[in-house]
Amino acid sequence: MELWNEAVASSEAGEREGLINNGHISARQFMILVTLFAIGDAILYVPSLTATAAKQDAWISALIGWGEGFLLTYLYISLSMRYPNKSIFQYSEDILGKWMGKVVAILFITYFFIDASLMLMEIGDFVTTQIMQETPIEIILVLFTVIIVMGVRSGAEVFSRVSELLFPYFLLLFFVLIVFISPQIQIENVKPVLAHGMAPIFGGNFRYMGYLLETVILIVMFPLVKRPARAAKAYILGSLFSNFFLTMITSVAILVLGADITVLLAYPSYTLAQKISIGNFFERIEVLMAVIWFITLFVKITICFYATSRGIAYTLGLRDYRQLTFPLGMIMIVVALATMPNRPYFDTFVSEIWMPYSLTYGLFLPVLLLSVGALRRKKTVC
Amino acid sequence: MILLISLLIALVEVPYLRRNAMKKEMLVFFILLVVGTGLGIAESLEVNIPNPLDWITFVYKPFSDFIYGIVE
Numbered sequence: 001m002e003l004w005n006e007a008v009a010s011s012e013a014g015e016r017e018g019l020i021n022n023g024h025i026s027a028r029q030f031m032i033l034v035t036l037f038a039i040g041d042a043i044l045y046v047p048s049l050t051a052t053a054a055k056q057d058a059w060i061s062a063l064i065g066w067g068e069g070f071l072l073t074y075l076y077i078s079l080s081m082r083y084p085n086k087s088i089f090q091y092s093e094d095i096l097g098k099w100m101g102k103v104v105a106i107l108f109i110t111y112f113f114i115d116a117s118l119m120l121m122e123i124g125d126f127v128t129t130q131i132m133q134e135t136p137i138e139i140i141l142v143l144f145t146v147i148i149v150m151g152v153r154s155g156a157e158v159f160s161r162v163s164e165l166l167f168p169y170f171l172l173l174f175f176v177l178i179v180f181i182s183p184q185i186q187i188e189n190v191k192p193v194l195a196h197g198m199a200p201i202f203g204g205n206f207r208y209m210g211y212l213l214e215t216v217i218l219i220v221m222f223p224l225v226k227r228p229a230r231a232a233k234a235y236i237l238g239s240l241f242s243n244f245f246l247t248m249i250t251s252v253a254i255l256v257l258g259a260d261i262t263v264l265l266a267y268p269s270y271t272l273a274q275k276i277s278i279g280n281f282f283e284r285i286e287v288l289m290a291v292i293w294f295i296t297l298f299v300k301i302t303i304c305f306y307a308t309s310r311g312i313a314y315t316l317g318l319r320d321y322r323q324l325t326f327p328l329g330m331i332m333i334v335v336a337l338a339t340m341p342n343r344p345y346f347d348t349f350v351s352e353i354w355m356p357y358s359l360t361y362g363l364f365l366p367v368l369l370l371s372v373g374a375l376r377r378k379k380t381v382c
Numbered sequence: 383m384i385l386l387i388s389l390l391i392a393l394v395e396v397p398y399l400r401r402n403a404m405k406k407e408m409l410v411f412f413i414l415l416v417v418g419t420g421l422g423i424a425e426s427l428e429v430n431i432p433n434p435l436d437w438i439t440f441v442y443k444p445f446s447d448f449i450y451g452i453v454e
Contacts, residue, residue: 323411326391330418338431356445
């Protein structure tokens with residue numbers, strides 16, 4: 001009841017403050033958003049992607065990701081802390097000047113949008129190939145888009161609360177999956193360790209990094225947290241948590257299925273859930289397990305979509321982003337359908353092109369903004 | 383079908399925009415809606431829609447070869 005009153009009070013306050021400013025989220029909610037976001041679609045793809053190059057050493061690739069995740073998050077934090085309470089679309093203009101800033105903002109928006117449509121396609125592909133083979137993919141996409149548009153329209157505060165509510169279910173299901181599959185672990189599957197030296201491990205790690213780099217999108221959510229110092233802590237913690245979950249699922253996939261099968265499978269995590277069998281009685285719970293990535297993908301697409309519509313509203317100087325969500329949703333469905341003509345095309349894209357593409361946005365552009373911002377500040381001092 | 387949906391969206395949003403006299407918002411809204419409807423119709427007529435991933439692949443392919451060339 002108290003929580004409800006608080007929610008009502010804060011949403012009223014948000015309305016008074018103006019339309020574009022839609023409330024604040026707490027540091028805890030931000031941490032949960034970071035965790036669920038970074039797990040996102042990675043939970044489905046990371047095991048097979050890292051195993052493509054690193055084979056049985058995929059878990060080492062994922063372990064290295066902890067360090068990378070930490071450093072990248074540190075970069076995003078130092079960028080956001082420089083300009084507290086401003087979104088990336090605003091300070092890119094402050095740093096690079098009006099036009100260059102707008103160009104960078106538009107580049108970021110396209111990245112967010114492409115990411116959102118790709119993930120929409122992933123969920124559509126997952127459902128139509130694994131669960132409901134007869135249903136046309138368009139129906140699934142439309143249903144998902146409607147939910148996402150609803151989430152985005154109700155504002156960041158609302159979907160942060162929803163993800164806070166969903167988080168315990170996610171934890172429960174994830175640990176149920178790990179615990180029930182653990183009897184089938186065979187240590188032989190990870191041997192020999194480091195058979196081909198370090199190079200393939202970095203090959204796997206680069207593909208993993210492509211997913212870590214996507215956390216740059218959360219920069220958009222950063223200014224919504226009232227106290228930047230606590231948001232920074234939450235950002236780092238969330239990224240470490242998500243790395244923990246991803247390393248776990250990768251190692252378990254390798255340990256149970258073996259490297260060769262993991263590479264071949266489209267959705268190794270789902271196959272893991274299919275293999276659960278306790279005493280020939282407790283089995284076939286894979287659809288329950290699929291709820292794990294429905295939760296994480298919902299959070300991730302919602303944030304991407306929110307960032308897109310918010311970004312468009314900022315760069316064009318609109319007062320509200322909500323009206324853009326329905327038309328954008330329509331465009332997103334078509335783009336999603338266009339991006340996956342067939343599965344092999346998509347697989348090559350994700351394993352070869354996605355990481356360099358993300359690298360531009362997740363590393364080069366933030367570093368550029370940070371260094372130019374630092375140079376500018378020095379100039380004004382002199 | 384798609385026209386119906388876009389009409390519905392317009393019906394939902396336009397009164398709100400008009401009430402608050404958001405001219406610029408209205409313009410952007412209609413541009414996006416027209417693009418969305420156009421793409422939707424093109425898709426349903428099975429016209430070949432350009433794949434944005436092709437463009438990204440075109441730009442990033444050399445870079446990708448370079449990165450993975452180091453490790454593999």
